[in-house]
Amino acid sequence: MAQTHVPNPLEVLSREELRRRSSMKWRAHPADVLPLWVAEMDVPLASPIAHALHRAVDSGDTGYPCGNDYAHALAGFAADRWGWRDFPAERTTVVPDVMMGIVEVLRLITEPGDPVIVNAPVYPPFYAFVTHADRRIVESPLTTDGRIDLEALGDTFRQARASSPRAAYLLCNPHNPTGAVHTLAELRVVAAHAQQHGVRVIADEIHAPLILPGATFTPYLTVPGSDNAFALTSASKAWNLAGLKAALAIPGSDAVADLARIPEEVSHGPSHLGVIAHTAAFRHGGDWLDALLQGLDENRTLLGQLLAQRLPQVGYLRPQGTYLAWLDCRALGFDTPVRLDGPGVVSDLAGPARFFLDYARVAVNSGHVFGTGGTGHVRINFATNPTLLTEAVTRMGHAVTEEALRRAPDRRTQTTEVGLGE
The missing domain is CATH 3.40.640.10 (Type I PLP-dependent aspartate aminotransferase-like (Major domain))
Incomplete structure (x- = not known):
């Protein structure tokens, strides 16, 4: 049987359509945050699944x-x-x-x-x-x-x-x-x-x-x-x-x-x-899955390219499976102590993940909650539209650059003076 052509599921939905979702990924953070954290994908429901559910609901099979x-x-x-x-x-x-x-x-x-x-x-x-x-x-x-x-x-x-x-x-x-x-x-x-x-x-x-x-x-x-x-x-x-x-x-x-x-x-x-x-x-759902896997492979490559261009200090373990990537951000120097949200309650955000949320408005998972060896890392979900992935990593890179300038005011002054002189 010939395969049915399925478009890349990661390129189907617009940001506005995704924002209308009521699930955790798109509702846990304010609207200015790009959510690349929890393991939800930014895809439409595969047609065979949607048809099966519609048949059940239409016939009252609940x-x-x-x-x-x-x-x-x-x-x-x-x-x-x-x-x-x-x-x-x-x-x-x-x-x-x-x-x-x-x-x-x-x-x-x-x-x-x-x-x-x-x-x-x-x-x-x-x-x-x-x-x-x-x-x-x-x-x-x-x-x-x-x-x-x-x-x-x-x-x-x-x-x-x-x-x-x-x-x-x-x-x-x-x-x-x-x-x-x-x-x-x-x-x-x-x-x-x-x-x-x-x-x-x-x-x-x-x-x-x-x-x-x-x-x-x-x-x-x-x-x-x-x-x-x-x-x-x-x-x-x-x-x-x-x-x-x-x-x-x-x-x-x-x-x-x-x-x-x-x-x-x-x-x-x-x-x-x-x-x-x-x-x-x-x-x-095999045809839909195959289209998704091709899209994820393309995003996996895109993520590596974006990191090399915009966050070269960050280590990238190219994943062989899943749509999750583990980024080593220790070289950025954001390993701040894990803060407490209340008596004995550890925040699920610390270090680089907290920084990227606060300064880049990008939500990723904080590595410290993954156990020993996770501190200084973040997990990023790349199962999203390539344009959103590009924007997110670009924001993260700009935030890191701005933070480097904040940490080195003398260098910023020198850079400004050179720029004026030119």
Whole structure:
């Protein structure tokens, strides 16, 4: 079947259309701020998803979810995109979203106080959800190029198991915020470490459909030695469906009995319309996704060019997947202390992110909330119109230049005098 031409979804909506949205990305900040922070994309809803939702609403099909069409749609997508031919569709469980699913799986295989290992810096909700579930975060570092430090991970597994009879590892695959897409070779080492030390792996694969040209995604459950692991995913990030709740928990062959113990009431959380939307995305949204991936690849290149031109002091880890980029801003000298918004309440903005919001009117995520190694960094969401991305980085560059002049008044005076003399 010939592919249907789909325009670049990132170039469809105007700023005025985006400003009319009521979701978090465009409403959390004043109208003069360009929002490149939370993981929402500036795209229209893919037509197959919109049609599926319209059919449901028009027919009043707004009751409780039923059946496993969602799992079978993902199975087809996984076979086509990742070569995962034995996807266990009949053994999956629908959960409200990936993070809630992770918490429920943690409750199945760990007890309060048990260690849960993460690769820092990493997606901030890993910290919040795990600690709220009364488990203990243990960090294992990334390498300087944003990948899993496999040797350190093995040491962390050993130390975690020495402190507890149970331990779990949250694998972010691909990694958020660095955009690293873990290779089969890397994941084989992860699985070997997990087997050796008796650590249960839970893979967050919500960004799995967002693999950019040059990289290949490996589902963790296809890796030898992953039999007692779990994976969680959804269409949320790739098709911009955060407001339509539904995700899937997938067990390895030796974890089926564990997942079967998940409380029945957990399946009451997903939205029926969410299940319909995610099913349509995986089953019929491939052409739209391909157009998006091409646009993201172009924006990834554009971002690198803009940073080289306007913020050459900033380090840029070119992401292999996701639509998020991790920028090293330590050379800018904005590592101000993390301020408190109230007694014991840490601000989610500090250092360069606070500076860019205050002086460039660009919202990005502050690196310090991603854990150890995040201070002095920012995460930027490049899933937006290229013109907005260009304007945002241009604003950031101008703000840094102005700040350099403010910090060096003598130099500013000299520059002004030279200019007048010319």
